[in-house]
Amino acid sequence: MSPEKTTEEPSYLDYKGKYRGIFSWIFSTDHKRIGLLYLFSILTLFIIGATLGLLMKFELIAPGGTIMDAQSYNAFFTLHGIVMIFAVVIPGLPAVFGNFLLPLMIGAKDVAFPKINLLSWYLYVIGVTLVILSQFAGDGPPDTGWTFYAPYSFRTTNTMLPAVFGAFVLGFSSILTGLNFLVTIHRMRAPGMTWLKMPLFPWSLYATGWVQLLATPIIGITLLMVVAERTLKIGFFDPTLGGDPILYQHLFWTYSHPAVYIMILPAMGAISEMISTFSHKTIFGYRFMVVSILAIAFVGYFVWGHHMFTSGMSGTALYAFSLLTFLVAIPSAIKVFNWISTMHKGSIDLQTPFYWAIAFIFVFMIGGYSGLILGSLAANVHLHNTHFVVAHFHFIVFGGTGFAFFGAAHYWFPKITGKMYDSRWANIGLILFFIGFLALYAPMFYLGFKGMPRRYFDYDEVFHAGNIISTMGSWILYSGLAVIIINLFSSLKGGKKAPSDPWGGKTLEWTVPSPPPVENFTETPVITKGPYDYK
């Protein structure tokens, strides 16, 4: 462990700028404060989304209506999806930890465009407000599912426009974050930090930035077309006017599949950091890691058709999309292999973030394998639109990104707050979360395999047992979540003071005091060695 770093400069939390109180946050262009703005907004929405999920699971505890009718259930899964996808998981790791740590990890004072960074948070808030507004404005909440599929999205009489436009604005916010990170990484790396001396979390943000930049405009224009369809009666996707609903699905998934990689790539980057740090060993196959990050981002563009195997496509297209889907598994598997190999013969320090990382690998592998089952054409016909898909998706997006998010929250908590969390409660929270997670989602594989469709508030009696386990799992998961969040917040007050490098990490963010000073680095660091330089 390196000697304790101290500095005369005030930390970013104590710094007295032009503004006071809340304005010192919402007018701040400091990437660290913006990261925290994102953290609190995303956490709030995550709790809203999780509560909606909890209520949906409660509805499914028994066949028939329990606490809501079919229409409310439609509204619940729609809002749950929009909030969780567009407002939580997509911005989650890049906007919170990316904002906070990218400049620190590459030895920069801030991102390339601090004002645009703040603008992207404003847009985020506007987008979220619009989505929430759609719940209360006019003719009932949106009920199409988060995918806004045609023709539902322009046939439904419920309020759609604020939600659709809100998703568009959130997309714009995401583009600006991605653009900012790309330019930051290109222009602001510390002297000596060549591309292959850059840590993997920035690498994953770099690939994510490209995906955000090149995929998001497609959903932007698609959502605008839905808006035009509803307001101006332009028949882009309406069969009665000559349009084609399948074309909507193509355009939608052209973005929304790469969006899954916006969610998972930064998660993989963060996990790589944690595994290397707590194994006290350089990451195994660093170059392979970099290449596989880029390969996932690239191949991820060409697999959107696997969401539409039963929608009607030519046989050639089906085979091509299926094959490409299988190809994505290769770089993902390389990463899992390298994580495990990094641990091999390392001197492992069993801390909470490391537990999160191995829990991540476990659920990510289940999620990944179930993805291969869905990617094979014959199985897909049977499993399409069943709970199997819900289980697969939550294993990847909640199990993958969610576990990485909480792992990252514990890993960088000392750096961000300057305090240590209570690791006993953190571990209890993790165990509850992990058990709850498996109990909640694992039965869905079975239910889906047996034919239980998704997006219904009701089901046949034969599915009852699995649903009871699943609902009880949601309670355990939710209580684990409560323990984790309460523990982190109470550690803000009661936690021990954190040293600059509590874990023995080698990346640049651990060379500055915790919490970091406003300008991050008193002297610009000069890089001579690779990012994970363990003996």
Next chain:
Amino acid sequence: MSMLVEIHRDDLASKTGMWLFLFTEMLLFGGLFVVYTVYRFRNQVAFHLAAGELSVVIGTLNTVILLTSSATIAMSVTAIQKRNKKLTLLLLGITVLLGIGFLINKYFEWGGHIKENIYPGSSILALRGQGDVLFYGLYYFMTGLHALHIVIGLVFIGFIISFVARDKVNSGNFVLLENSGLYWHLVDLIWIFLFPLFYLIT
């Protein structure tokens, strides 16, 4: 937040950012070009006939106007480098006037169609069949979105004019002008694709 960040200036970073933003704009329109291609392929005859109804004269005129305005804004970038503030302002003024001229033409063109009851949702257009509905739907949406970009571009250039007048944009710091020039060229470029797709392929 800090003084240092504000003093720090990296023109290459600004330009890189602008180029990346232009990629997103291209993809935004790219989605529409895909939709256009699909529906043109499916409704070849209707698209062929409907395209013949658009005024090639106004289309060509607008193309000339936009190309000229791209030239004037490019010249203004050179002018500011040569410290000729007056010429810069003049050229930017011409660019704005040309942009407004484009919109005026567009107004009369759209107005003419709307007078003939050709607009999305009109029952007379619906009677002509789905191919026509799609063609005009795409026509209004794509040229409308393009016109919106012209308006945004004009607002940008308006700001730049006031910056140049107040010497905030000057021969030593003109990256903002260059970036709005880039944006204006993109708007121009998109029109260069819209023009043949709607007016010329008949």
